[in-house]
Amino acid sequence: MEKALWYNEQEEELDFVTGSLMTVGEAARYLGVSRKTLYALMEQGRLTALKGKKSVKLIPRESLDEFRSRGELT
Secondary structure, three states, X not given: OOOEEEEEOOOOEEEEEOOOEEEHXXXXXXXXXXXXXXXXXXXXXXXXXXXXXXXXXXXXXXXXXXXXXXXXXX
């Protein structure tokens, strides 16, 4: 599996990431929420977001699955 180096905003550090990454739009559809709601969840620190070049944000699918399993969406 390929590794990618991303800036983890929540941890404020560079990190190597493996696994499935989703764009904000893909992650919003995956959770069944709007992009605006997804950005709010990231701002609140409830979802891990990775920052790439030019402010591109990617969300690890693992983070989305953990969020779902906590039952935070009602």
